[in-house]
Every structure is written in structure tokens, then in C-alpha cells.
Amino acid sequence: MSLIDRINPKRLPAHVAIIMDGNGRWAISRELERVEGHKEGVASIRKVMEAARKLGIPYLTLYAFSTENWDRPAEEVNSLMDLMVHAIAEETEELKKNHVKVHCIGDIDRLPDYARTALDKCIRETASCTKFNMIIALSYSSKWELTQATRQIVREVINGELRESDIDEETVTSRLTTRGIPNPDLLIRTGGELRISNFMLWQCAYSEFYFTDTYWPDFGEEDFYKAILEFQGRERRYGKTSEQLVPDLLSSDAVTDDDLSATLN
DSSP, rough: OOHHHOOGGGGGOOOEEEEEEOOHHHHTTTOOOOHHHHHHHHHHHHHHHHHHHHHHHOOEEEEEEEEEGGSSSSOOOOOOOOHHHHHHHHHHHHHHTTTTEEESSOOOGGHHHHHHHHHHHHHHHTTTTEEEEEEEEHHHHHHHHHHHHHHHHHHHHHSSSOOGOOOOHHHTTTTTTTTTTTOOOEEEESSOOOOOOOOHHHHHHHOOOEEEESSSGGOOHHHHEEEEEEHHHHHHHTTTOHHHHHHHHHHHHHHOOOHHHHHHH
């Protein structure tokens, strides 16, 4: 039985986020320039997006460039911006054909004008697509995002638009760049590092983490399916006990014997 056939369609994550790590090391291991690893990584994006679409997963977030990445050598940063613009221009029509809506989260005001223009054009042209959502985290960090949300809340309190006593988790959530997008159920990190690198710290409070040594350029559909299968073998308790989860499962129309087995074992 193939990996995709082993996946339970009733227990899919609604949102998968990926830290695409290992492009540079992939290139160096082959005695290539680092930018060649980033180029190869674009092909992996296509493969993984297709795998997610096949399964019917509606949201896929890709951590493409962090705020800390601006501190990399200028030559590499410029190459990454050029690659992004080229990839966006090349893929926009295909994205529209497959009804993929593109979102972007991050401090995009820091992007070069030509990169911002290309990104805005893609977002605008895919705005009416409804079958699949691809979220690009670009010039993004969770600390930056939470700082911006905090500043907005403070301004609203000072201006009398918000009472301090009304501030709760939803107040923060609704002011993040991810507002309107469900929190990731599964976070995948490639490249062998065991950290989340300032990525969606608020949103990933109850996400399942999956780490793999595979470099991003080598990560394909089968690797994605392995991560989904691993996710389906996890018990997501959200602070509850296993015993508390059984009644919840029994009351669900989508419950299967595998669901109960995963909870009880």
C-alpha cells in the first residue's frame, strides 16, 4: 500500500506550516553556490503544494524569509529576492489555474520595490481563488508580529477604542498578520535543526511538530505524506487527558476505529 493510501482522509490537518530549511547546506554538500540550493528549493515547493492539494488540505504556510535573514550577505539576499520575483512571475498563471489563493505575512515594507510589486500583483490576481490557500511568510518573525500587535492594542487603548479590561487572547489573535487563517495543526521543519526559529510562536501553541533531517531541496511528496501519517498517529489533547478525549471522539460523526485506537493506545 502506498503512503498516500495509508492516510486517513478524516483526520487531515487543516493547516500545515513548513520551515523550509537546508537549501544552503544542500548546495554546499554538492560544492555549489548557496543560491543553487534556493533554486532547487522552489521545485520542492511545487511538489509539496501539489501533495497538500491532492489530500485536500486547505492551508499551507511556507516560511520563506525571516526578518533575521536580512542580516545575511547582501549578495545572497539579492539573489533570494530575484529568485522570488522570477518564481512568482512564472507560477502565477498556474496558481490561478489551480485556484490557489496567495497570502503574505510579514514586514513586506522592507522588500525592494520590484519584489513588493511582483508579490502584490500575484496576491491581487489570485484573490478570488478559493480551493487552496498558500501563505508565504516573508520578512517575517513572530517577535516582530507580536510587537506590531501590541503596539496596535496600546494605540487603541490610548485612543479610547479599546478598554484594557476587554483585552484577551482573541484581542491579540485578531491583530496578528494571520488573522482569519486557522492556526497550524502541523509544523514541519526540514534540514535537521530542532527549533522553530521565531516562527508563529503564538499560532503554534498546540501544533504538532515534525522534524526531519532531509534538506528542503530533497523533500518531496512522499516525505510530506510521511509527516501527515506521523501527525495522524499523534494524540492531540489540548490540555485534556486521554480519557476525556474518548467521549469527544464518540460524539463525532467522523470517528473511526483508528481514531479510537490512536487515543486509547
